Amino acid sequence: MDGKIVGRLVLVLCALLQAGCVMAPGMKMTGSFREAAARLMPSDSELGLQVEYVPITPTLISKLEEASDVDAPKALTGKERGPYRIGPRDVLSVVVWEHPELTIPAGEYRAADAAGQIVDEEGCLYYPYIGRLHVSGMTTNELRELLAKRLSKYIENPQLDVRVAAYRSQRVHVIGAIGQPGIQPINDVPLTIAEAISRSGGLTDKADMRRVSLTRDGRTVILDLLSMYKHGDAAQNVLLQDEDVLYIPGIEESKVFVMGEVWNPQAAPMIRGRMSLAEALSVAGGVNQNTADSGQVYVIRRDETSSARVFHLNADSADALLLADAFELKPHDIVFVGTASITRWNRVISQILPSAVLLKTYRDANER
Structure with missing residues (x-):
């Protein structure tokens, strides 16, 4: 290869070096942070995105932690839970002492719900001597007083006991990464999220505890059960109401994507719904x-x-690794590690050398 060709190759290589290896293959966010932001802005406008570029500092981490402390359960609406109130499909057991003709015999082998009377879909109950009564919305104490008052016309000083033999009118739906997904009835004991999870067989190993959703009246809030179980945050242990839907997502729905100059790029699941930047790397x-x-x-x-x-x-x-450990990732975050300048230069050379060798081989063959 004569001196002219060698000189031209040297000039080409120098030009590529001065250009910052723009021909290097692969993804890159080169230069300073501000320069990277300036280069990205045109493509952002084309995609209709508004992009904010923020350096990770101790001040930023403090602000993000304060923002995550918002009390999501306060966004829920509903009535405060008082005494259980009877509703349609509930099964009631009414016992009138010393008057077995007014009491359905329970029997040794009969289930509790079989030894009672069902409240119909209109919220009414039929009882001997009294007839049809609208009982929906009453407590057991209120119903007992009403029955005693009505029966006093036929029985002197009636003594009654009223209880709910089977709770069927109110229920919540517990689904997702739970031992036994399904419907849990609401009874006279207030049903909290922790109680509903316990009744449903507990959380599975693949449950995302930090992003549990509770839907009520068409509105959904995200709850942090990890904070409840680990730090005793009672605010997350919401009292459930009729037709609430409690969904426990799995960790396969909460992944972060680690790309760029790492040894094993991958989509990493967030164990227990938590992962820091240091953990992802x-x-x-x-x-x-x-x-x-x-x-x-x-x-x-x-x-x-x-x-x-x-x-x-x-x-x-x-010391920047301390910031990486304190920076909490969110599902579908993309972690990207940039390429060193010398690496980009080596990659350019690796693309040019095969062509240069081919040219030299072709010239040598023509000179023979």
């Missing part, structure tokens, strides 16, 4: 020290609206 095998630029660690997050945030961590110093 560790799950992916850590930053590839041979190819990565530790000053370019990004977390890309999109919210429910048409906006996104790009968080930047400069992990050149070891």
